[in-house]
Amino acid sequence: MPKRRRPSSKPEASAPAAAAASDIAQAKTAAAAAAAEASATSASRAKRERKASAVDAGDAAEREAADEAAAASAASSSSSSAAAAAAADAAAAPAGASGLTEADLAKGGVSMTSFRGKGTERAPYRNKQRCLVLCTRGINSRYRHLMEDLRAMIPHHKKDSKLDIKDELRVVSEIAEINGCNGCVFLEGRKHRDLFLWIGRTPAGPSVKFHVVNVHTMDELRLTGNCLRGSRPLLSFDAAFEAEPHWQLMKELLTQTFGTPRGHPKSQPFHDHVYSFSVCDGRIWFRHYQILDHAKETKARTRMEARGEMPTELVEIGPRFVLNPVRAFEGAFGGRVIWSNPTFVTPNRLRHEVRYAHAERYSNRMDARRDHADRVEALREAQPKDELAGVFA
Numbered sequence: 001m002p003k004r005r006r007p008s009s010k011p012e013a014s015a016p017a018a019a020a021a022s023d024i025a026q027a028k029t030a031a032a033a034a035a036a037e038a039s040a041t042s043a044s045r046a047k048r049e050r051k052a053s054a055v056d057a058g059d060a061a062e063r064e065a066a067d068e069a070a071a072a073s074a075a076s077s078s079s080s081s082a083a084a085a086a087a088a089d090a091a092a093a094p095a096g097a098s099g100l101t102e103a104d105l106a107k108g109g110v111s112m113t114s115f116r117g118k119g120t121e122r123a124p125y126r127n128k129q130r131c132l133v134l135c136t137r138g139i140n141s142r143y144r145h146l147m148e149d150l151r152a153m154i155p156h157h158k159k160d161s162k163l164d165i166k167d168e169l170r171v172v173s174e175i176a177e178i179n180g181c182n183g184c185v186f187l188e189g190r191k192h193r194d195l196f197l198w199i200g201r202t203p204a205g206p207s208v209k210f211h212v213v214n215v216h217t218m219d220e221l222r223l224t225g226n227c228l229r230g231s232r233p234l235l236s237f238d239a240a241f242e243a244e245p246h247w248q249l250m251k252e253l254l255t256q257t258f259g260t261p262r263g264h265p266k267s268q269p270f271h272d273h274v275y276s277f278s279v280c281d282g283r284i285w286f287r288h289y290q291i292l293d294h295a296k297e298t299k300a301r302t303r304m305e306a307r308g309e310m311p312t313e314l315v316e317i318g319p320r321f322v323l324n325p326v327r328a329f330e331g332a333f334g335g336r337v338i339w340s341n342p343t344f345v346t347p348n349r350l351r352h353e354v355r356y357a358h359a360e361r362y363s364n365r366m367d368a369r370r371d372h373a374d375r376v377e378a379l380r381e382a383q384p385k386d387e388l389a390g391v392f393a
Helices: 014-057 058-091 102-107 112-116 141-154 170-177 247-257 298-306 347-382
Strands: 131-135 157-159 183-190 195-201 209-218 233-239 273-280 283-293 312-318 319-331 334-340
Touching: 058 233, 131 141, 141 157, 141 183, 170 183, 183 247, 195 247, 195 319, 209 247, 233 247, 247 273, 247 298, 247 319, 247 334
Parallel strands: 131 157, 131 183, 233 273
Antiparallel strands: 183 195, 195 209, 209 319, 273 283, 283 312, 283 319, 319 334
16 A cells, blocks of 8 residues: 655745735835835925026026926935835834845835945035126137137036127126126127226126236147046136235135036036136236146155156146236226226227337338438538539530
8 A cells, every 4th residue: 555645744834925925015015106106296396396486586597406406306205215115114024034135225226325324425516606708799709719718617607698888887797697697707809809808796896807918719729738627626826916905806806706616517526627827017827737647546656756757747728818907896897996007008009109109110211311312402502513514515
């Protein structure tokens, strides 16, 4: 007779394990649905509130920032909701069932570093600076390319159309205020040959007017230097900027205009170039350099320094220009004059002196010809008269 199999004394665990797994799956589904609903509700509420505030402010850039902030808040709320649901699911799981892993958390959009609090975040954008860069109609191509170079060097700039104004410059302050800018760089062209650069704070001021000379754009120079677009620059100022109050005022204006605020959405968290402002002959000379590091490792840097070589080198990028200060005003693009350059000579006066020098050379040459004719006539009259000159005629 065949032997009968003895019944096992151990209870079967397949049915309880399957029930526990189904409970875990249902809990995960419910938690995911709750997290999605909460994230959608919070995202729509934040988007409506931020868009309403942006519309009241009347600024298109604020609306874009509101959308980005709403998306970030929605992502953070979704992550936190998913993390809470995952934690609740792990706590509700029965003993003996498999707990949550990093793969399960990744499905809900949560990483283990978010639980530990070690995730890297972008620097907060608190110093909200916006600079309006625009020009007048009538500037030539060289100055227009210079304006494009300035816009490339100022990531926090805003554009506007060319202005067709002659004397009333307070309109520039109003345009900057409409665009939500607290700084302005205005290029004023005159006679298709002269360029005046205004740098000021809006709407209260102060502002400084410069005459721009010796302009060389980046396309014209074609130098070998290069840097990351949007990276934050280092500002280098000559020691002469601390000598007198008007130089200190210009230094502060240049710092607030060319210094990229930390955490700006269009900026990069790198420092790979430097703006140099030097004072010479009562003028500000501008240069733009790339910071080139040949030895990034400590040992290589030590070996280069031991050989007498410089591990860091500056390579010029461009553009080049010289700012001759004219006046400093208390207000934005006007107001009471708080400083005036006594040595400044207008471009019209310089051209007049050049033309007068040419005219003086011509008049001197004409005077010399008349003197020569007078001397010849005097010598001719001084000769004795020949009495026999007409005998054989």
